[in-house]
Amino acid sequence: MPHTTLQLISRIQDSGLLELRFIEQTLPPLGPDDVCVEVQATPINPSDIGLLFGAADLSTLRNTGTAENPILIADVPPQAMPGMTGRLGQSLPVGNEGAGKVIDAGSSPAAQALLGCTVAMVGGGMYARHRVLPHQQCLLLPQGTSAADGASCFINPLTALGMVETMRLEGHKALVHTAAASNLGQMLNRICQKDGVELVNIVRQPAQADLLRSIGARHVCDSSSPTFEQDLTESLAQTGATLAFDATGGGTLAARILACMENAIQRGAKEYSRYGSNTHKQVYLYGNLNLAPTEIKRSFGMAWGVGGWLLFPFLNRMGAQRTEALKQRVASELHTTFASRYSRRISLHEVLDTAMVANYTERSTLNKYLIEPQ
Amino acid sequence: MPHTTLQLISRIQDSGLLELRFIEQTLPPLGPDDVCVEVQATPINPSDIGLLFGAADLSTLRNTGTAENPILIADVPPQAMPGMTGRLGQSLPVGNEGAGKVIDAGSSPAAQALLGCTVAMVGGGMYARHRVLPHQQCLLLPQGTSAADGASCFINPLTALGMVETMRLEGHKALVHTAAASNLGQMLNRICQKDGVELVNIVRQPAQADLLRSIGARHVCDSSSPTFEQDLTESLAQTGATLAFDATGGGTLAARILACMENAIQRGAKEYSRYGSNTHKQVYLYGNLNLAPTEIKRSFGMAWGVGGWLLFPFLNRMGAQRTEALKQRVASELHTTFASRYSRRISLHEVLDTAMVANYTERSTLNKYLIEPQ
Numbered sequence: 001m002p003h004t005t006l007q008l009i010s011r012i013q014d015s016g017l018l019e020l021r022f023i024e025q026t027l028p029p030l031g032p033d034d035v036c037v038e039v040q041a042t043p044i045n046p047s048d049i050g051l052l053f054g055a056a057d058l059s060t061l062r063n064t065g066t067a068e069n070p071i072l073i074a075d076v077p078p079q080a081m082p083g084m085t086g087r088l089g090q091s092l093p094v095g096n097e098g099a100g101k102v103i104d105a106g107s108s109p110a111a112q113a114l115l116g117c118t119v120a121m122v123g124g125g126m127y128a129r130h131r132v133l134p135h136q137q138c139l140l141l142p143q144g145t146s147a148a149d150g151a152s153c154f155i156n157p158l159t160a161l162g163m164v165e166t167m168r169l170e171g172h173k174a175l176v177h178t179a180a181a182s183n184l185g186q187m188l189n190r191i192c193q194k195d196g197v198e199l200v201n202i203v204r205q206p207a208q209a210d211l212l213r214s215i216g217a218r219h220v221c222d223s224s225s226p227t228f229e230q231d232l233t234e235s236l237a238q239t240g241a242t243l244a245f246d247a248t249g250g251g252t253l254a255a256r257i258l259a260c261m262e263n264a265i266q267r268g269a270k271e272y273s274r275y276g277s278n279t280h281k282q283v284y285l286y287g288n289l290n291l292a293p294t295e296i297k298r299s300f301g302m303a304w305g306v307g308g309w310l311l312f313p314f315l316n317r318m319g320a321q322r323t324e325a326l327k328q329r330v331a332s333e334l335h336t337t338f339a340s341r342y343s344r345r346i347s348l349h350e351v352l353d354t355a356m357v358a359n360y361t362e363r364s365t366l367n368k369y370l371i372e373p374q
Numbered sequence: 375m376p377h378t379t380l381q382l383i384s385r386i387q388d389s390g391l392l393e394l395r396f397i398e399q400t401l402p403p404l405g406p407d408d409v410c411v412e413v414q415a416t417p418i419n420p421s422d423i424g425l426l427f428g429a430a431d432l433s434t435l436r437n438t439g440t441a442e443n444p445i446l447i448a449d450v451p452p453q454a455m456p457g458m459t460g461r462l463g464q465s466l467p468v469g470n471e472g473a474g475k476v477i478d479a480g481s482s483p484a485a486q487a488l489l490g491c492t493v494a495m496v497g498g499g500m501y502a503r504h505r506v507l508p509h510q511q512c513l514l515l516p517q518g519t520s521a522a523d524g525a526s527c528f529i530n531p532l533t534a535l536g537m538v539e540t541m542r543l544e545g546h547k548a549l550v551h552t553a554a555a556s557n558l559g560q561m562l563n564r565i566c567q568k569d570g571v572e573l574v575n576i577v578r579q580p581a582q583a584d585l586l587r588s589i590g591a592r593h594v595c596d597s598s599s600p601t602f603e604q605d606l607t608e609s610l611a612q613t614g615a616t617l618a619f620d621a622t623g624g625g626t627l628a629a630r631i632l633a634c635m636e637n638a639i640q641r642g643a644k645e646y647s648r649y650g651s652n653t654h655k656q657v658y659l660y661g662n663l664n665l666a667p668t669e670i671k672r673s674f675g676m677a678w679g680v681g682g683w684l685l686f687p688f689l690n691r692m693g694a695q696r697t698e699a700l701k702q703r704v705a706s707e708l709h710t711t712f713a714s715r716y717s718r719r720i721s722l723h724e725v726l727d728t729a730m731v732a733n734y735t736e737r738s739t740l741n742k743y744l745i746e747p748q
Contacts, residue, residue: 051648083673086640087648249672266460274425274461278687285672294670296680298623298662299457303687306670307679313652 001036001104001130003027006373008127008351009091010052012076012084018056020072020352021065023091025128032108033134037119040147042098042126043340044351044360044369045155046287052094054087055080058361061354070352095126095371099141099150103130111135118145120153120331127351129373139327145334151370152183152340155311157330158323159286160188162314163245164197165326169318170282174198176236176244176257179289180220181208183340183368184247189217190337198239200232202257223253229260236264242279245309247287254283254306255296262300276301284309289363342370375410375478375504377401380747382501382725383465384426386450386458392430394446394726395439397465399502406482407508411493414521416472416500417714418725418734418743419529420661425468428461429454432735437728444726469500469745473515473524477504485509492519494527501725503747513701519708525744526714529685531704532697533660534562536688537619538571539700543692544656548572550610550618550631553663554594555582557714557742558621563591564711572613576606576631597627603634610638616653619683621661628657628680629670636674650675658683663737716744 007025012018030036056074065071076084099120105111119138125131141150167175177188180201192199193216200219201212209220219235221228235241242265244257261281269277281300286309296306315323330338348371350356360369381399386392404410430448439445450458473494479485493512499505515524541549551562554575566573567590574593575586583594593609595602609615616639618631635655643651655674660683670680689697704712722745724730734743 054648086643255667269460274428275684282681286676288672293629294672296668296670298659298668298682302660302682302684305679305681307656307681308672308676310649310676313677 001027001030005128005130006348007125008094008348010054010094011091012054012056012088014088016076016078016081018054018072018074018076020052022069022348022352025093027130027132030104030106030111030132031134032106033111033136034106034132035102035111035114035119035135035138036104036130036132037100037121037138038103039098039121039126039128039131039373040100040118041151042095042371042373043152043155043342044371045096045152046363047096047155048094048127049361050288051092051096053361054084058357061357063352063354070349072352072354072357093125093128095128096124097122097152097154098126098131099147099153100131101147102138105135108135114138114140117141118147118150120150122154127348127371127373129348139331142331142334148342148345148370148372149334149339153327153330153334153338156184156187156340157338158315158326159311160184160191161326161329162311163188164191164195165318165322166284166309166314167197167243170243172241172243172282174200174239174241174243176200176202176241177247178202178244178253178257179204179247179287180217181211182247186212186215187338187340189215194337198241200235200239200241202232202253229256232257233260233263236261237267240264242281244283246283246285248290249285249288250290250292250294252295252297253290254285254294255298255300257283258300258304258306259297262304273301276303278303280304282306286310340368342368345370345372347371348373375401375404379502379504380722381499382468382722384428384468385465386428386430386462388462390450390452390455392428392446392448392450394426396443396722396726399467401504401506404478404480404485404506405508406480407485407510408480408506409476409485409488409493409509409512410478410504410506411474411495411512412477413472413495413500413502413505413747414474414492415525416469416745416747417526417529417716418745419470419526420737421470421529422468422501423735424662425466425470427735428458432731435728435731437726444723446726446728446731467499467502469502470498471496471526471528472500472505473521473527474505475521476512479509482509488512488514491515492521492524494524496528501722501745501747503722513705516705516708522716522719522744522746523708523713527701527704527708527712530558530561530714531712532689532700533685534558534565535700535703536685537562538565538569539692539696540658540683540688541571541617544617546615546617546656548574548613548615548617550574550576550615551621552576552618552627552631553578553621553661554591555585556621560586560589561712561714563589568711572615574606574609574613574615576627603630606631607634607637610635611641616655618657620657620659622664623659623662624664624666624668626669626671627664628659628668629672629674631657632674632678632680633671636678647675650677652677654678656680660684714742716742719744719746721745722747
């Protein structure tokens with residue numbers, strides 16, 4: 001096990017300057033439950049882009065280091081600084097999840113058992129050559145699985161499974177998902193098909209609708225269509241979906257989904273209530289693709305909720321045992337239900353290449369990058 | 375028991391014309407559990423005004439009947455008609471709650487026990503001379519209580535108690551209330567003082583703040599003050615309130631409350647999380663004083679929710695036993711905690727007096743009318 005490792009950190013100064021650079025970080029000594037992993041593959045998820053760049057204006061991005069030792073800087077607009085208060089001055093290690101080979105392990109039998117194995121990891125700081133972490137944050141990958149295949153084991157698979165679990169836990173019988181053609185959205189379709197859960201997919205373009213239908217999606221509604229709200233109401237009436245997960249966050253989409261849900265419910269209503277139906281309709285916002293405020297025109301009665309949804313608090317709510325069962329399911333269906341595809345593989349240094357930044361921060365359905373730090 | 379009764383009904387035609395009139399309604403025969411009540415007092419609550427006038431434009435209100443037999447009509451603007459779909463063509467009886475004397479009763483012992491007694495009632499259609507309803511929807515008022523004193527036994531008292539119960543049920547430790555100088559808001563202050571619950575009151579005018587302080591409120595924040603958000607954050611930090619009930623519904627207030635809650639929580643935070651604190655912050659919208667869309671600028675992390683809150687679904691959620699206990703508490707504290715004050719008492723016919731309509735629909739803190747139908 002080496003003494004130090006190369007680690008990518010992000011820092012915003014009080015002045016509003018964002019700085020991204022590599023630092024030579026001393027690796028901590030191994031506790032009994034810790035393992036040291038050589039990071040071989042780590043994806044760039046939207047959540048990583050959020051931590052990397054914060055609220056910085058990417059049009060101001062420039063390299064003030066060298067090709068060998070790049071230091072990217074960018075400006076955070078003054079009006080966006082209040083949202084950054086909590087992280088000012090801190091050097092934050094980046095990279096939510098990854099996979100690699102366990103090259104050293106603490107004294108506990110559970111840690112020792114992983115020595116030499118390929119594991120998936122979660123816990124931040126993965127944009128590095130090595131990572132020391134407790135074995136509980138690792139998932140042993142099935143024999144013969146490459147680090148690349150296991151690198152996205154946690155965030156997308158557990159988020160998609162978490163949506164279905166939330167549906168069950170909160171008593172809904174079908175799901176709605178927006179930005180549904182994403183990597184995560186396709187995974188959710190595979191889970192729902194396997195588990196017999198009805199899923200209404202909302203996309204923004206005909207090509208995305210075609211893609212989802214080609215993988216077997218039955219309900220796909222294109223928000224660019226003039227008949228979007230009728231189509232959505234029809235799908236909601238057929239499926240009985242009263243829970244939606246929305247990746248866009250801002251704008252009117254969440255409220256429009258609630259209104260269509262209520263209209264679908266009212267089709268079967270016998271009696272007028274000026275408070276609307278008593279059926280609870282819920283939209284969870286789990287992403288921020290649209291940074292505008294969420295605008296809710298209240299036209300769907302009183303039995304509704306909109307709120308934030310985040311993976312790790314949800315896993316806490318479910319408890320360790322149920323979470324472990326979900327992780328085991330991910331491991332056993334890694335090459336089918338939970339397979340991830342990457343549009344490009346890059347080195348750790350290329351993360352700080354300004355041209356590359358423009359590529360991997362582009363928000364498009366099939367744009368997913370994998371970092372290979374070794 | 376009479377054969378018929380005078381009943382105020384509200385109807386919106388497909389053309390968009392609202393019509394309010396009295397009809398001579400045949401009273402149904404009494405089932406074993408039913409009682410017939412002579413309605414002596416029934417309040418005009420905001421929820422009654424909603425059912426009476428729907429989305430009609432009150433500036434178009436006119437009387438097409440006579441002084442003896444008034445028929446008020448008004449126009450619903452075309453853009454508001456979609457929200458009225460569910461009630462089109464229906465003659466809806468108005469009046470959520472009231473009180474009066476039981477003049478006839480069905481054969482069951484529980485119904486018979488109420489004969490001759492003064493009871494409070496809930497269940498709609500109270501703007502009438504008589505009302506037949508199951509005894510379960512009545513509350514026997516303590517000996518010597520007048521119908522006027524018991525007329526507002528249900529909606530405001532149970533709504534205020536429901537807020538405190540929701541706080542307990544959902545694990546919050548203090549409350550925020552908007553439009554806090556209202557009849558309901560003052561009642562909530564008396565409950566919270568009695569129960570030792572910390573309450574942050576939000577009002578819109580200095581005079582309302584003075585009124586609340588005069589009845590012992592400790593935390594009062596005036597949204598017209600330039601230091602409103604600092605004041606609110608300070609009160610939230612002192613009380614630890616993470617649950618708000620908002621009567622306004624529209625605009626930015628709900629989101630500003632959530633942002634101040636998060637700021638209050640972050641004062642004690644040790645570590646940065648770009649997803650905000652893990653403390654769940656909730657705002658329930660239980661009214662619609664501001665008809666504008668709810669605008670949520672998401673600047674308070676991911677642990678938040680906004681949703682509708684309605685009394686009767688909440689009572690269902692709590693169950694019959696707990697609801698009965700709350701009703702008994704209302705009866706026993708009717709002259710103290712749950713005392714209602716009325717600014718004016720009017721006859722049933724005066725409800726359809728156009729000048730009176732202008733008065734009782736005015737939204738002001740201390741404007742509460744009582745109808746005395748006999």
